Amino acid sequence: MLDALKDIVRKSSIHVCLVNSGGCNGCDIEVVALLSPRYDLEQYGIYVHNNPREADVILVTGAVTEQWKENLRRIYTKAPEPKVVVALGNCPISGDVFNQEGSSVNAPVSDFIPVDAELSGCPPRPSEILEAILAVAPGAIAAKGRQKK
Amino acid sequence: MILPLGPIHPGLKEPLRLKLKTQGEKVISAEIDYGYVHRGIERIMEGKTWQKAIYLAERVCGICSYIHTQTFAETFEKISGEQAPLRAQYLRVLTNELDRIQSHLLANSTFFKAIEHETLFMYMLALREPVMDAIELLTGNRVNMGWNVVGGVRMDAKDIHLQQIMEIMIKLEAGYDRYVEMYEQGPLVGLRSKKVGRMSKEDAIKGRAVGPIGRGSGLKHDLREDHHTYRDHLDFKVIWRKEGDNFARNMNRFDEIPQSISLIKQVIENIPKGDTRNKVEIGKGYGEWRNEAPRGEVTYMIETNGNLINNVSIRTPSIMNIDSCARYMLNDVATVSDAIATYASVDPCIACAERVIVANEKGEEKHYQGIFDIK
Numbered sequence: 001m002l003d004a005l006k007d008i009v010r011k012s013s014i015h016v017c018l019v020n021s022g023g024c025n026g027c028d029i030e031v032v033a034l035l036s037p038r039y040d041l042e043q044y045g046i047y048v049h050n051n052p053r054e055a056d057v058i059l060v061t062g063a064v065t066e067q068w069k070e071n072l073r074r075i076y077t078k079a080p081e082p083k084v085v086v087a088l089g090n091c092p093i094s095g096d097v098f099n100q101e102g103s104s105v106n107a108p109v110s111d112f113i114p115v116d117a118e119l120s121g122c123p124p125r126p127s128e129i130l131e132a133i134l135a136v137a138p139g140a141i142a143a144k145g146r147q148k149k
Numbered sequence: 150m151i152l153p154l155g156p157i158h159p160g161l162k163e164p165l166r167l168k169l170k171t172q173g174e175k176v177i178s179a180e181i182d183y184g185y186v187h188r189g190i191e192r193i194m195e196g197k198t199w200q201k202a203i204y205l206a207e208r209v210c211g212i213c214s215y216i217h218t219q220t221f222a223e224t225f226e227k228i229s230g231e232q233a234p235l236r237a238q239y240l241r242v243l244t245n246e247l248d249r250i251q252s253h254l255l256a257n258s259t260f261f262k263a264i265e266h267e268t269l270f271m272y273m274l275a276l277r278e279p280v281m282d283a284i285e286l287l288t289g290n291r292v293n294m295g296w297n298v299v300g301g302v303r304m305d306a307k308d309i310h311l312q313q314i315m316e317i318m319i320k321l322e323a324g325y326d327r328y329v330e331m332y333e334q335g336p337l338v339g340l341r342s343k344k345v346g347r348m349s350k351e352d353a354i355k356g357r358a359v360g361p362i363g364r365g366s367g368l369k370h371d372l373r374e375d376h377h378t379y380r381d382h383l384d385f386k387v388i389w390r391k392e393g394d395n396f397a398r399n400m401n402r403f404d405e406i407p408q409s410i411s412l413i414k415q416v417i418e419n420i421p422k423g424d425t426r427n428k429v430e431i432g433k434g435y436g437e438w439r440n441e442a443p444r445g446e447v448t449y450m451i452e453t454n455g456n457l458i459n460n461v462s463i464r465t466p467s468i469m470n471i472d473s474c475a476r477y478m479l480n481d482v483a484t485v486s487d488a489i490a491t492y493a494s495v496d497p498c499i500a501c502a503e504r505v506i507v508a509n510e511k512g513e514e515k516h517y518q519g520i521f522d523i524k
């Protein structure tokens with residue numbers, strides 16, 4: 001009973017924290033574009049506020065630069081359970097064009113924090129980002145919430 | 150009290166650490182700490198052919214990605230002494246101005262978000278989407294377009310697409326004045342932006358401010374004036390203002406948008422027929438080229454041996470603008486929330502700004518360019 005209630009509540013209010021761990025910014029502005037009236041993210045109950053302490057979903061973009069190696073883990077632990085990590089764009093999955101000899105990136109993100117879903121594209125289209133969050137977040141959050149008990 | 154902000158914080162859209170020293174509500178000093186998005190792009194470019202390096206140039210910054218490839222390509226064209234065909238030059242102007250419109254709208258929307266004016270924030274984003282559509286129509290992608298190659302542009306534009314872009318521009322222009330008026334006349338937005346974060350012309354010169362930030366403080370400087378396509382074929386005048394406050398910087402961006410629309414119209418009406426790509430023989434040499442990005446001046450300095458890139462150095466506008474923000478503008482703000490609004494009015498782009506690491510000989514102690522104090 002309580003679980004079912006929690007599932008409903010979690011489904012309809014997803015708080016998102018966007019973490020740019022060293023990319024070109026392209027993925028981040030596509031997330032900003034999602035806020036625009038055309039896509040209207042908030043009608044799905046998703047709220048982007050960049051505050052890790054209140055986040056249900058952490059969207060990671062970028063290829064993990066030197067400075068982020070430790071901080072990424074720290075931000076991850078700050079977010080309350082249950083949480084879902086979505087890797088957005090080619091950068092956190094493979095390092096994209098930056099992952100070559102001589103660079104200072106340490107992709108993939110999954111070396112540092114557990115990743116629940118990956119979405120490729122450089123950058124992915126806003127509609128794809130929206131679809132990804134909606135496809136993975138409510139179910140995964142509910143399942144993780146039960147697991148913990 | 151010391152108030153640390155970031156690297157991830159609701160008020161910032163890119164990772165950056167701000168340490169504000171405050172006394173009550175007043176900010177007395179600010180320290181900015183970079184290095185969160187340093188990827189080492191110049192280092193990766195070394196020893197690559199231009200075909201590989203141009204993709205890296207595009208990913209220096211996602212918001213003004215277009216101008217980076219254009220400057221990169223024009224640097225190589227300068228080394229080889231050949232220009233792109235005229236049709237390609239016109240198409241470059243077209244894409245550049247579309248990119249400028251979307252970037253300026255995004256910059257102003259961030260400012261409105263920082264002063265908590267949600268309505269204008271949403272209006273700006275709503276205006277921006279059709280422009281993104283226009284970019285997608287022309288180049289096939291929204292953000293990283295891959296539109297330039299050395300010697301021209303990747304493909305030709307169809308007439309029907311140009312016509313559709315024209316329609317989008319006419320629609321954008323028709324509704325545009327209403328939003329500018331909302332900003333210009335709005336009493337509450339005025340309180341948060343007029344006479345806040347002022348920077349005088351002398352300080353702007355000392356801080357090397359460029360782009361709309363410098364022009365808002367009275368520096369009449371726009372590199373499009375000197376660019377051969379704009380100079381020889383198009384009607385273009387520099388827009389600038391005197392006040393030097395947050396209001397002037399935003400209004401300058403607002404005023405540049407109709408001008409970009411007019412440039413796009415001129416391009417679509419007068420675009421000549423012909424090739425869009427020259428075959429360019431790249432010789433050995435060193436070249437330097439500067440262009441006006443939405444945020445100011447972008448410089449590429451490239452040394453090549455004819456095939457591979459030996460050395461490259463990129464200078465982006467954001468670093469100078471953030472510098473002048475921290476040194477001069479933040480001296481003039483009363484509260485912490487004004488400090489954040491002033492910072493947003495500078496339209497900082499951190500991904501651009503991360504260009505240098507300073508390390509000691511053994512490579513132990515690293516710090517990133519641009520850590521400084523204001524006093």
Ligand code: SF4
Binds near residue numbers: 208292
């Ligand atoms: S995936 Fe592409 S668009 Fe996204 S941050 Fe990386 S380089 Fe930029």
